[in-house]
Amino acid sequence: MPIAEDLAIIARxxxxxxFTSFDYDTAWRLGLSLRDLATTRKHxxxxxxxxxxxxxxxxxxxxxxxxxxxxxxxxxxxxxxxxRFHRSSYAIGLSLExxxxxxxxxxxxxxxxxxxxxxxxPIHIAGTGIIGSVTVSGLAQRExxxxxxxxxxxxxxxxxxxxxxxxxx
Numbered sequence: 721m722p723i724a725e726d727l728a729i730i731a732r733x734x735x736x737x738x739f740t741s742f743d744y745d746t747a748w749r750l751g752l753s754l755r756d757l758a759t760t761r762k763h764x765x766x767x768x769x770x771x772x773x774x775x776x777x778x779x780x781x782x783x784x785x786x787x788x789x790x791x792x793x794x795x796x797x798x799x800x801x802x803x804r805f806h807r808s809s810y811a812i813g814l815s816l817e818x819x820x821x822x823x824x825x826x827x828x829x830x831x832x833x834x835x836x837x838x839x840x841x842p843i844h845i846a847g848t849g850i851i852g853s854v855t856v857s858g859l860a861q862r863e864x865x866x867x868x869x870x871x872x873x874x875x876x877x878x879x880x881x882x883x884x885x886x887x888x889x
Contacts, residue, residue, distance in 0.1 A: 723818045726885055730811045733883050737872045738844040751780030754871045765858030766791040772803050772852050787858055794857040797835035802842050802853040810838030810865040839864030
């Protein structure tokens with residue numbers, strides 16, 4: 721699928737997957753939904769849900785067997801993308817790919833602190849804005865992104881099939 725089509729779908733995801741409110745119970749339900757999906761599919765992933773701030777506030781975290789200390793580092797780097805740009809980490813990565821630029825070349829920020837790879841999605845509260853992120857690390861970046869979108873769709877009662885990125889052809 722062409723990058724422009726993926727970016728259009730992600731823009732729709734970001735516009736539609738917004739909460740009217742988000743509290744500790746919402747984070748817990750969303751985290752458990754992701755955990756259930758991962759368990760059923762035998763994914764070896766890390767799941768992180770956090771509220772932004774300095775310092776950030778962890779709301780849900782779990783790691784599955786087969787993950788390594790690199791996974792939480794990937795989570796942090798993806799979260800830094802969403803925190804800074806208020807877009808999904810996959811959207812930023814695809815935008816860079818579309819223009820044949822690297823992250824460092826475009827933004828002059830260290831790759832050691834930022835990962836423009838799929839798997840981190842903004843938690844957006846309608847009328848408030850971006851307050852945090854939900855992140856998955858451990859699968860291919862498109863799969864990380866789609867898993868987060870699927871869990872958000874389940875929590876927000878949206879049709880997963882209409883918002884999921886299709887399998888690449």
